[in-house]
Amino acid sequence: MASATSADTFPNMSSLGEAHVDNERRLPAKPVNPVMETRDLNVFYGDFHAVHDVNLSYGRHEITAMIGPSGCGKSTVLRCLNRMNDLVPGARVDGEVLYHGQDIYEKRVDPIAVRTQIGMVFQKPNPFPKSIYDNIAYGPRVTGMKVDNMDDLVEEALNGAALWDEVKDKLKQSAYGLSGGQQQRLCIARTIATKPDVILMDEPCSALDPIATARVEDLMLTLRNEYTIIVVTHNMQQAARVSDRTAFFTARPDETTGNRTGLLVEYDLTSTIFSAPGDKRTEDYISGRFG
């Protein structure tokens, strides 16, 4: 079963090699020293088997995109990466999620500490009902970060999210006065203010218009230099534009129960996935033929 799955998942394993190095970024075919890694990850919501045996590795300073049809478990996998799934009643996680080689689901690991290292940006912009300044300062304050000058940190974070020029005159105003795109960049700024290592993004642009989306995408490419980014997206062009690697998931109905369990179909350099997918299902999905 296990070998069948892995063959299923990586059908073009045998052809791995120099040919797959990304032309532009010159990335190796597989992440070297990945920041995060999932091993045989299975997730259950109560009795429902949501995700089956996901093996993935996420490279340092890379953007990894996770794509696939709705309900295939992308968000579920993403939430496992910083233990946000702990907050879902009835959720159970099997397998390992390694962060710098350390299993974050191990007993002696503090989920709070995990989340300060691995930040998350959500689908719908969710600024706090506070001022712009306090939105940014919140993370450093609650995590007890040593901050010499909070004003500088706020400016730095807003600059990092390419928002400073737009809001520098209204830091004390409510974040709810910002546009949707600005709110989402504020949420990104809020996340980088705590100086995380990895940023998880769950469909960060799906609530935004094309112009705001373009700005967030530019931002992601800039942030890649300092952070490792893992992004779930429904937008294939977005995955193609920003990501270095792409993981394609799909959901397979269980023969007996009919429950749709998500699994990883294919994982490769984005250029490969979009130019020469190794699996028929990936090809169908990318070319718009839903399978």
Added chain:
Amino acid sequence: MSIAATTARQVTLATGKSKDKTPVSLAFLIALWFSMFFGVLVLLALIVNTAIDGSTRFDSELLTNYASIVRPESSGFRAGILGSLWLMVFTALLAVPLGISAALYLEEFADPTTRWNRFVEVNLQNLAAVPAIVYGLLAVAIMALLGFQNAGIVLGGALALALLILPVIIITTREAVRAVPREIRQGSLALGATVWQTTWRQTLPSAIPGIATGTILGLSRAIGEAAPLVVVGLAGSVLFDPEGVMSRITALPMQIYSLTSNSREELQQAASAAIIVLLVMVLGLNALAIFIRNKFQRSW
């Protein structure tokens, strides 16, 4: 056949709105209007009637004098008004922190399984509907456990009223907390905040207007309530101001209650005037609660 159907439809369309204007439906609507406003009319009658009865006594002595049978024309409700205010403060001190803590625990920390939740839910809903007088009995028992022979003191009365409004405070606080969107909590937790930090810095501040509304409504119910106070043995009249939690007191509704057994004209008038004072306090708190709800409640 089909022609008839079409015609019928046209007729219906043509009469459109007037379908609601048949005599029967109009009578029905009037009946609903009557149901809607009957209670309000009764309340108006009550207020007008009481205000007229008490009109001779709208003077400052009503507020500043103690009760007096010897000089009924200047008998006042100083002890009752002060007693009610003291009771309100101590009821709030007992019930509000406890109620908010309990609600926060149940919403943000507790085991979310449906069975436990259902147990809690049923329990609280029932407690909110337990007769007020029963809370008087419970307060007497608790006071006895604490070693107080006489429960007719500030502490005993406040305890009974706090027990009475605690479920109301818990229920409204839970509703207010639940109305704060999940996304806010997730955003906070994803930044590495703990559950308590998230509760204290995000959920609670956003829920404050709702909590305040519920709490004020609860307190307005508490200061109007007499039954549990009768049971704990609050006096119908005392001739001194409250001095501390161990002080024997009366309360405004208790004083009104005790006056009903006295048929002296002047005392009846004084009672009517006192009722207006009580109504101003209670309805004033109600108005404040509604004001807070409309003004500060955020619709997400």
Added chain:
Amino acid sequence: MSTSATAGPTGPSSGTGLSAAVDLSPKSRPGERVITVVLQLSAYASIAITFGIIAALIQPVTEFFSEVPFGDFFAFDGTYAVLPLVTATLMVTLIALLVAVPLGLGAALYLSEYASRRARKILKPTVELLAGVPSVVYGFFALTFVTPTLLQEILALDVGFTNALAAGLVLGVMIIPTIASLAEDAFSAVPQAMRQGSLAMGANRMQTSLRVVFPAALSGVAAAVVLGMSRAIGETMIVTLAAGALKQFSLDPRDGMQTMTGFMATTAGGENPVGSVAYNNLFAVGMLLFVITLVLNLVSISFVRRFRQVY
């Protein structure tokens, strides 16, 4: 084969040397722990009140029944007989429901089926105000206006100074909001599609309200009526003042009669020493009252659950 899926060229990922730098071990947060325990205790204490009530009643009640046989308590005659109190309670409650059920349901139908959203925003708190008026005020009103002016003068009824009728009528007004509020929830929970279906078939709003909305919300209506009944049974000051302190079995609403809560208020306000049989009698009646209202509340809650489940 299966492990190579995630392995990079330099072997397993765990060899990054960075792992030592990232400390994921649990921090101790003693303050947080204390707060959680305090909150937990508050919650458990609040929920334990139900059991606290039973515990508080049990000791005086057992003492009471050690001196007074069951048969003397559940009897129509005698010092400790509770049944006259029960029938008086039922009489007053019945009158109250006769007032409050039609008016409460009518108000609820108006609010959910006819009132505009803006009107509802004003009308709802207005109706709810009726429940906010202190019951001693209602009692005083029943005693000084309803009985002498309304019943005796205007309606020329031969009622006593205290009587079940006045108490029931005023009590009915007091519980209108209880019934209206819960029933309105139930009516509003009926899906809009059902109304539109009815209106599309040519029914007018009255027919839709009565034949579609009302039946669809029946379990909610039942919940509202039962809760109103529980409230009426437990209400104290109105009946103490207006129905009187004479314990007697009577089926004539024009008579004064003492209810369970009326008995409790009178006994508690009297001079019975703590621990005496008369004093413990108060707790026995209190226990019966608690059990009756508990049962009614549970019935009401289960009806509410039913209509919440359907829609």
